[in-house]
């Protein structure tokens with residue numbers, strides 16, 4: 051209690067870090083009765099010094115490292131980092147690799163959005179939404195597992211290409227999975243999105259106006275739900291996005307419901323994109339010629355037959371030119387991620403900077419909760435799809 | 444206190460002796476077996492996410508893997524929980540909270556640590572901000588992997604149940 055007896059009437063409430071609706075952080079809320087006067091997110095509970103550790107690892111070893119903070123959304127960050135490394139080195143992945151990267155990135159976007167949806171559901175007290183979203187997420191995870199061999203930490207993209215080619219029969223299985231997801235989305239609509247309880251708790255709660263969204267530098271679905279059609283995939287197309295036909299999903303309301311529905315819209319767009327990718331995937335190598343010719347001859351047949359890259363030794367000690375710098379931007383599931391690399395000519399990055407979408411959205415906690423009810427805090431938190439490890443790095 | 448019971452005279456603190464007798468009885472085979480059997484199927488992990496392994500932990504509780512069939516259901520308050528699952532890296536700031544949460548849990552209580560990070564730092568072994576859970580908490584089961592697959596989490600739950608059944612994990616701080 052702050053200032054009890056001294057005439058003040060606000061109470062300081064600590065939510066978390068051990069709380070189902072706090073994730074890996076603490077929310078310090080100053081409440082007046084049931085109204086939140088001010089809410090301060092206390093971040094840093096998952097600060098694992100990723101940027102500093104990156105300086106002690108080689109360029110290839112850093113790939114798993116940068117995947118750890120955004121654990122539900124690894125492929126997009128992996129892509130961003132690898133793009134920056136490729137710019138440092140001046141290599142480019144062959145077209146097929148670019149399309150495969152885009153494929154995995156979109157698959158990851160679907161299961162990351164479902165993850166966010168499930169967590170949002172549990173924060174609202176709707177176990178059904180959690181169970182459904184997490185159950186359906188497994189389908190995309192299973193498909194990604196067939197492609198990469200891992201459930202969520204793929205490390206699929208390597209400088210110059212990707213690790214594996216499409217396994218046989220992948221496109222048909224994927225089509226089944228997509229059809230299933232498409233069938234499921236209307237069910238979600240019926241049970242969850244148009245549920246009167248959900249609507250009462252989300253509509254008009256935590257409204258972010260277009261101006262504020264731009265002023266605060268918000269990114270990703272949270273920005274698009276406020277009516278700003280900014281998407282890196284459109285603004286600065288990378289990988290195979292220039293050739294894909296997709297829409298930037300926006301809504302104008304800017305409330306928690308809109309943020310959730312934008313994600314659902316993006317799942318639909320990703321489904322469309324995956325179909326296009328699988329239909330139009332170009333043939334060709336999956337590793338840049340420059341590295342592919344360094345694969346030892348005795349492994350070349352193996353690589354050709356199985357579509358699995360045997361890493362040429364050069365990848366373990368990539369040395370970009372001294373003083374080179376590179377920046378890359380990708381649209382990760384939660385928003386725009388920026389990677390900045392500086393090389394000093396050695397095998398390890400001199401500096402790796404990683405700006406994650408959650409880090410840029412954390413400002414919304416104090417902005418959106420001003421004047422809301424205590425019960426709205428989880429509703430707003432969930433709608434932001436904020437992942438503390440990603441923000442703290 | 445002195446009290447007479449049909450001719451015999453008991454000397455001493457009756458209440459304390461009764462408590463000791465009860466504890467003695469509970470530790471004897473049949474009662475203890477029943478008790479451990481009960482604990483085995485009511486492991487309530489506290490809802491405490493420490494790092495990214497939490498994503499796979501959530502998947503373990505979700506329909507495909509369904510850890511609830513082992514009597515394992517995350518619960519909100521530490522006062523009603525008897526299992527603490529360290530889900531990945533413990534940073535310094537989080538470690539403090541972890542100890543607080545652990546101390547609030549009633550005995551018998553168990554600690555499992557999930558992920559390479561929670562064993563010996565994993566990919567973050569040379570980070571300046573992490574703590575190894577085994578240094579601050581009595582960890583009983585380690586689940587390797589980065590992140591461990593949900594099946595591994597399920598298996599570790601079964602392992603803990605076996606340990607409880609065999610009396611290897613008593614869940615008391617000694």
Ligand code: SF4
Nearest residue numbers: 496531532558559560
């Ligand atoms: S073991 Fe891996 S997944 Fe788990 S917390 Fe550590 S880095 Fe994250």
